[in-house]
Amino acid sequence: MPLLDVRDLRVEFPTRQGVLTALHDVDFTVDRGERLGIVGESGAGKSVAAFAILNLIGRPGRIAGGSILFEGQDLTRLSTHQMRRVRGDRISMIFQDPMMTLNPVLTIGTQMVETLKAHRRIGDAEARRIAITRLGEVKIPSPEKRLESYPHELSGGMRQRVVIAIALLTEPALIIADEPTTALDVTIQAEIMSLMLDLCKTHGVGLILITHDLAVVSQVTQRVVVLYAGRVVETGETARVVQDPVHPYTRGLLAALPGEGTPGARLNQIRGSMPPLTAVPEGCPFNPRCDFVEDRCRDALPALEDLDGHRVRCVRARDLASGVAA
Incomplete structure (x- = not known):
């Protein structure tokens, strides 16, 4: 049984213009100790x-439909009190900006x-x-002294390390990291991601990494799930x-990654933008943005078409997988 099994998840937002669907029948699983990426543009x-x-x-x-099974429990059916026993304990979350978390x-x-x-x-x-031990694990020097510090006295990288330490305090089975390095410079980003990878391996913690990168x-x-306009378009x-x-x-x-472009030339980009709901x-x-549209x-x-475990939502999936281009 997977640690987390999300099936046919549908999330809606009722508005004056009608019901807007943010997620359409999304499926994915996370096994114990597994690291899953969820990728896509903003929106x-x-x-x-x-x-x-x-x-x-x-x-x-x-949540308008579907199930979210975690350790055998359907989280969509739990009461607020029951969810408090899961949230922050068995499942921890790391948000984008540590100053908004601390x-x-x-x-x-x-x-x-x-x-x-x-x-x-x-x-x-x-x-x-336990707090001192966790601060030491995330490579914060003099953890005993840092316990007496306020968030504003720490750098951005140190604050994010503290947030990671807090996420590990209760020895969760799953950590959800929502673009945890967005507010940091590039060198610190690499350090934080390396740290998270090492800690997940050491503690056997499952990880859902949400990012556009x-x-x-x-x-x-x-494994990775690619989302577009609330739908899974590719996963494997x-x-x-x-x-x-x-x-x-x-x-x-x-x-569009910088390393894929020609030196001195404009970066590649997908024309247009993600449609609003x-x-x-x-x-x-x-x-409207596709180069292979028919x-x-x-x-x-x-x-979603299954190509030997690689699932793709495209009418030309087999052609594109075999190298046939328009």
Whole structure:
């Protein structure tokens, strides 16, 4: 049984213009200790998927269908009280900006101790000992002194290390990292991603990494899900998807990486932009931006086609996989 099994997940947001669907029948699994990447542009539905897992979809948004099985429990059926036993304990989340995660008026030690005591019957001394151990694991120097620091006294990279340490406090089975290095410079990004990879391997923790950067996904994850306009358009083993992408959107994301361009020339880009939920086109939602579009792409939504474990939502999936181009 997978650690996490998301099936036919549908998330809706009722508005005055009608019901907008942010996720359409999304499927994916995460095994114990496995690292899964969820990739796509802003508006693809990546963060909505993460918030749905933790039952953090704000009203009037709602999970309108599907199931989220975690350790055998369907999280969509749990009460608010029952979810509190899962959220922050068995499943931890790392958000984009550590300054939005950490309380600016409490010391690091206070926040870590309170987190542990919220989920464990434990004394202050034992909680501080565990906090110091976790800070040491994320390579924070002099962890005993850092317990007395306030968030503003730490650099961005140090704050994100603290957030990772807090995520590990309760020894969760799964960590969801929502673009955890967006607010950091490039060199610190690499350090943080390397740290997260090492910690997940050491503790046997499952990881869902949400990002727009396929280069990061290729270094950290074992499988990847590519989202576009709230739908899975390609999924499979990361190495296979990155080395031999099939869906035109995935190809475009990879071609847009700086290393794929010609030195001195303009960077490659996918023309146009992600459609808003109020204006998703008929048929394949990527058809207005696709280099391989055909009339049938505008008529009906393609099904996910299985190419030996590599699943692609495109009417030309087999042609593109075999190298046939328009």
